[in-house]
Amino acid sequence: MTASNPIQLPDPASLSAGLxxxxxxxxxxxxxxxxxxxRWAATRRMRIEDALVPGLADELAEAACEHPFGFFEKHxxxxxxxxxxxxxxxxxxxxxxxxxxxxxLETPSFRPIEKARRLFQVDLPALVSAVTGQALHASGGNGxxxxxxxxxxxxxxxxxxxxxxxxxxxxxxxRDVWPAEDGGHLEFLAPDEVTVVDRVAPGWGTLDLxxxxxxxxxxxxxxLKRSVTRLSINGWLAGELKGPGEE
Amino acid sequence: xxxxxxxxxxxxxxxxARFQAMGRVRIEAAFPEAQAAACLTALRGSExxxxxxxxxxxxxxIWRFGFVxxxxxxxxxxxxxxxxQGDAVGWVSALTGAPLGAELDPMLLSDKAxxxxxxxxxxxxxETVGRAIGYQVHFTPATWPVEWGGHLEVLAGPGGEVxxxxxxxxxxxxxxxxxxxxxxxxxxxIERHVEGYTITGxxxxxx
Numbered sequence: 001m002t003a004s005n006p007i008q009l010p011d012p013a014s015l016s017a018g019l020x021x022x023x024x025x026x027x028x029x030x031x032x033x034x035x036x037x038x039r040w041a042a043t044r045r046m047r048i049e050d051a052l053v054p055g056l057a058d059e060l061a062e063a064a065c066e067h068p069f070g071f072f073e074k075h076x077x078x079x080x081x082x083x084x085x086x087x088x089x090x091x092x093x094x095x096x097x098x099x100x101x102x103x104x105l106e107t108p109s110f111r112p113i114e115k116a117r118r119l120f121q122v123d124l125p126a127l128v129s130a131v132t133g134q135a136l137h138a139s140g141g142n143g144x145x146x147x148x149x150x151x152x153x154x155x156x157x158x159x160x161x162x163x164x165x166x167x168x169x170x171x172x173x174x175r176d177v178w179p180a181e182d183g184g185h186l187e188f189l190a191p192d193e194v195t196v197v198d199r200v201a202p203g204w205g206t207l208d209l210x211x212x213x214x215x216x217x218x219x220x221x222x223x224l225k226r227s228v229t230r231l232s233i234n235g236w237l238a239g240e241l242k243g244p245g246e247e
Numbered sequence: 248x249x250x251x252x253x254x255x256x257x258x259x260x261x262x263x264a265r266f267q268a269m270g271r272v273r274i275e276a277a278f279p280e281a282q283a284a285a286c287l288t289a290l291r292g293s294e295x296x297x298x299x300x301x302x303x304x305x306x307x308x309i310w311r312f313g314f315v316x317x318x319x320x321x322x323x324x325x326x327x328x329x330x331x332q333g334d335a336v337g338w339v340s341a342l343t344g345a346p347l348g349a350e351l352d353p354m355l356l357s358d359k360a361x362x363x364x365x366x367x368x369x370x371x372x373x374e375t376v377g378r379a380i381g382y383q384v385h386f387t388p389a390t391w392p393v394e395w396g397g398h399l400e401v402l403a404g405p406g407g408e409v410x411x412x413x414x415x416x417x418x419x420x421x422x423x424x425x426x427x428x429x430x431x432x433x434x435x436x437i438e439r440h441v442e443g444y445t446i447t448g449x450x451x452x453x454x
Contacts, residue, residue: 152308
């Protein structure tokens with residue numbers, strides 16, 4: 001497996017210097033990241049509560065609600081995913097100021113786009129690199145996918161395997177709370193893709209991390225049978241997988 | 248188009264008696280098996296588009312395909328459509344006792360049964376203004392338990408109790424009254440991966 005590695009593993013000094021402005025300031029405390037590292041090593045799957053800097057979850061959720069979501073269906077011989085999705089691209093640095101202005105006049109801008117870029121391209125990879133011990137960088141396109149699930153939405157079992165993806169993340173922007181019986185909770189499955197091993201409720205300001213490779217855990221979001229709003233930003237972090245004994 | 252048995256006068260009378268008693272009737276094994284299989288194959292190959300709203304209060308999420316039967320076309324769905332808009336009018340008139348005219352809208356609609364499809368309570372009569380008799384033609388190769396959803400419910404009224412459930416069926420026609428009686432329906436959300444198609448329409452009273 002080969003991968004570009006544009007972001008170096010941050011040393012504790014960079015974290016403590018407060019260089020991750022979109023994440024909660026407590027991550028600057030080495031004891032906090034040390035505790036996260038231990039948790040990750042134990043299960044390769046974890047939820048971090050209050051992960052974002054105060055106020056950022058509100059900004060992201062409010063901005064998402066100001067923009068339209070498109071119906072998203074994924075077919076693999078039959079429909080395997082149904083939900084709503086909004087794509088927000090990061091502005092290109094090479095675009096001229098006039099072109100940027102013209103584009104801004106066409107559609108209302110996603111106000112926290114620069115914070116989102118910082119979060120998903122710099123701060124989140126840096127934090128997760130520190131927690132997992134892997135040098136990671138954002139995977140995929142130059143933007144974010146905001147997913148909205150409501151009644152009739154689901155995502156069938158899959159592993160997220162692809163290219164050089166190592167870690168999946170879910171930034172929770174869901175205020176509603178409902179029981180797992182109504183669907184819409186993230187479920188991790190045994191290899192039979194039926195037995196539920198673990199279940200994670202949608203969260204607000206949460207950061208869920210789980211290993212994609214080499215563990216290849218099947219997971220799904222069961223059919224949501226209730227009129228609630230489940231909002232999240234999902235993505236992957238890529239890197240070069242270390243061999244045994246490599247530090 | 249129909250199996251020959253269904254054209255016999257005594258069979259029409261027997262089916263008509265059941266219709267008169269219940270306000271609806273299901274006719275099983277309606278078409279020759281090869282024709283039904285050809286329709287299923289054609290429906291499988293037809294792109295059913297999702298109809299829904301981002302607002303969950305809108306109350307529906309269904310996958311639908313509309314088609315207009317071509318004159319002289321030998322496509323199985325065109326043959327079925329021409330029968331529904333032609334000979335079926337007289338046949339349904341005979342078994343319901345209602346003088347009927349052909350449907351005015353040339354487009355036929357197929358709804359696909361699949362996971363996550365649902366439709367909250369609606370008034371079938373209000374949706375089919377002017378129709379006297381409605382029909383559903385079913386091409387569901389294998390039915391499933393009611394707990395999985397997707398069995399059409401007949402409601403006593405808006406938000407009312409379930410009076411009856413119509414299970415998906417293979418090669419069957421439902422004919423039902425739209426001039427009176429209960430007309431509220433609900434499609435409970437389908438919770439599993441299933442496969443089925445229903446072509447829905449109706450007939451106007453002869454003018």
